[in-house]
Amino acid sequence: MEQATLGGGCFWCLEAVYQQVRGVESVVSGYAGGHVPNPTYRQVCGKDTGHAEVVQVTYDPDVVSYRALLEIFFTIHNPTTRNREGADVGPQYRSIILHHDKAQQETAESVIEELNASVFDGGIVTEVEPLDTFYEAEANHQDYYASNSNLPYCRAVIDPKLKKLRQKHADKLSGAVA
Incomplete structure (x- = not known):
C-alpha cells in the first residue's frame, strides 16, 4: 500500500470522491502544510496555522496508480483559483499536492505540466x-458525506463532484458508487 496526500478545497469533497475509487483502501480527512502542531478545525478555519484541508489516501498501486489519483484530483476541483474552491475561500482550501517521495513529486509536476499545456493554458x-506532517481531523469530519449526504452542502457541492467523477472516470470506480 502507498499513500497520497491531496488538498483541493473542502476535505469532505475529496474524501467522498476517493472513497469511490477502486484500489483505495482508506481515505482520512486531515490537515497538512502548516506550521502549528496538532491543529484543530477551528484553528485551521481561522487561517493562521498555514494548514490546508487535505485527505490522505491509502491505495494499492497495483490497482490504481498515483497518476490516476492525480487525474481524478484535477477533474473534481478547480486548480486555477488560489485559496478557494467554489464558495469555500481561504488558504485552508488551496490546491496542494503533498508528495511522499521524489517519484510522486516528479509525477505531480509532469501531470501539471501536461494539463497546463493541454487543458488549463x-x-x-x-x-x-x-x-511534512499529516494531522488527522476530528472524528466528526471523517466519513462526512456517508453520514450527511442529505445536507444542503453535500447536495449542492459534493453531489456534482461525484457526478463528474462517474462521468469522467467510470473505469476507475469500485462497485459501490454512491
Missing part, C-alpha cells in the same frame, strides 16, 4: 510540496 496554481 498555464493557469494551474496547485502547490507541490513535500509532506
Whole structure:
C-alpha cells in the first residue's frame, strides 16, 4: 500500500470522491502544510496555522496508480483559483499536492505540466510540496458525506463532484458508487 496526500478545497469533497475509487483502501480527512502542531478545525478555519484541508489516501498501486489519483484530483476541483474552491475561500482550501517521495513529486509536476499545456493554458496554481506532517481531523469530519449526504452542502457541492467523477472516470470506480 502507498499513500497520497491531496488538498483541493473542502476535505469532505475529496474524501467522498476517493472513497469511490477502486484500489483505495482508506481515505482520512486531515490537515497538512502548516506550521502549528496538532491543529484543530477551528484553528485551521481561522487561517493562521498555514494548514490546508487535505485527505490522505491509502491505495494499492497495483490497482490504481498515483497518476490516476492525480487525474481524478484535477477533474473534481478547480486548480486555477488560489485559496478557494467554489464558495469555500481561504488558504485552508488551496490546491496542494503533498508528495511522499521524489517519484510522486516528479509525477505531480509532469501531470501539471501536461494539463497546463493541454487543458488549463498555464493557469494551474496547485502547490507541490513535500509532506511534512499529516494531522488527522476530528472524528466528526471523517466519513462526512456517508453520514450527511442529505445536507444542503453535500447536495449542492459534493453531489456534482461525484457526478463528474462517474462521468469522467467510470473505469476507475469500485462497485459501490454512491
